[in-house]
Amino acid sequence: MIDLRSDTVTQPTAAMREAMAGAEVGDDVFGDDPTVNALQARLARMLGFEAGLFMASGTQSNLCGLMAHCQRGDEYIVGQMAHTYRWEGGGAAVLGSIQPQPLNHQPDGTLALADIAAAIKPDDAHFARSRLLALENTLGGKVMPMAYLRDATALARERGLACHLDGARLFNAAVATAGEGGDARTAAREIAGLFDSVSVCFSKGLGAPIGSMLCGSQAFISRAHRWRKMTGGGLRQVGVLAAAANHALDHHIDRLAEDHANARLLAEGLAGLPGVSVTTPQTNIVFVELAPELAQRGERGVVERLAERGLRCTGLYQLRFVTHLDVSREQIEQAIAILRETLH
Structure with a gap:
């Protein structure tokens, strides 16, 4: 059977299984798992952030990110076909009391800058508080151009919004952006550097069996850590999974x-x-x-x-x-x- 349903169906390679079997582990709730601690620090450095937090899934990573950025009654601006709005069970609204403001996509997957600007609410008690712009790269396999990402995030910040990237397939975007002979890791850092927080999946193209990472400032990750605990994400000997993700970063990007x-x-x-x-x-x-x-x-x-x-x-x-x-x-x-x- 040739399975092309999703890049989530991959099996761990023999080398990845060996890395998992040999992982040094501890209790991550106590902060004692050395393998996940090293992975969190590694990806944060790679993408230019202060800290990272391992999550069970991309859905949990995005949810904790949105809830760390926004409070009850706040609003995030997002595309109609973005995972954080359409494909993740409405978690931000249901669990975070965060109102989504979905916008229609342009044919290339972007959100028109004029639409973003028009969606930002004035500071008035009649409206939810616009606090966050959430973008996705890739979106349905489409790569968001760097010039667009720069313009969209600059607009958001000029209007007082933070910026979150659902980078479930960030490294696919980075490989495509870098082009043949380019440095995908540098491209990933340049993309991520435009945002206040980024969520990256290990369980899609990178081929790990499970796991995502949320990256941001130390203060942001501290808030997200509390939300991870509340959403059932307190992890124990997670180094077994972190070892798979670490192996993927070593061998599966290029x-x-x-x-x-x-x-x-x-x-x-x-x-x-x-x-x-x-x-x-x-x-x-x-x-x-x-x-x-x-x-x-x-x-x-x-x-x-x-x-x-x-x-x-x-x-x-x-x-x-x-x-x-x-x-x-x-x-x-x-x-x-x-x-x-x-x-x-």
Whole structure:
């Protein structure tokens, strides 16, 4: 089975499992786990922040970040399709009493600067207090341009807002921004440096089994630490997981370029099929739009038909394929053949 549902389906490599098995651990609630302490300090330094905090998931990391920035009755400005608004259970509103102000995206995934400016409320008792701009990079596989990120964060700060980045796939964005021969770590630091806080996932393209990191100032991370405890995130011998994330930072950043190349190969392999429209991928996510007659034949949808042939994806009229370290170039070529046979 070729599984392209998400880059979250990756299995730990043999070397990663070895690092996990040999991890030195302690009780993180007491601050005694040396492996997670080192990881937190390492990623914070790498991205230019004072401190980091290991989280169980990207959802928890974003939630604790939003709650550390905002109080009850505050508002964060966010895109309609951003994870912090649409795909994370409404946690900021439900648990933090933080009002989202969602904005429509431009075709490239950005939020128009004029829309951001118009959404910032005046200091008036009639309105929620606008406190935070939350952006995402990548967004649906799209890379936010550096010039845009600079302009959007500068606008927010001019109006008194803090800035948070959902960088679940930050290193995918960094690899694409740096380009061939560029330094992805430098690019990641430049992206992160525009924000007051950043959340990074280890369990997507980096291939760790679990975990995310929230980075920011020491005072911000202290507030987030309290929220992590309240949301059930007090961790014990977490060094076993931190070792996997540390291994990923050592070995799995630069190889993301292979996933991006495989995504482009997949998109190119589907070009020209009748009733099929493919968006050229910028990173590791490929979206394929299907004519209705291709998506549904009788009671069997295309996702089911593809799975029967050994290819897993998500969607219906729009299919999503995500490349990752457990899928080789040869398997992408097999996936192209399966898709062409199924969608002919």
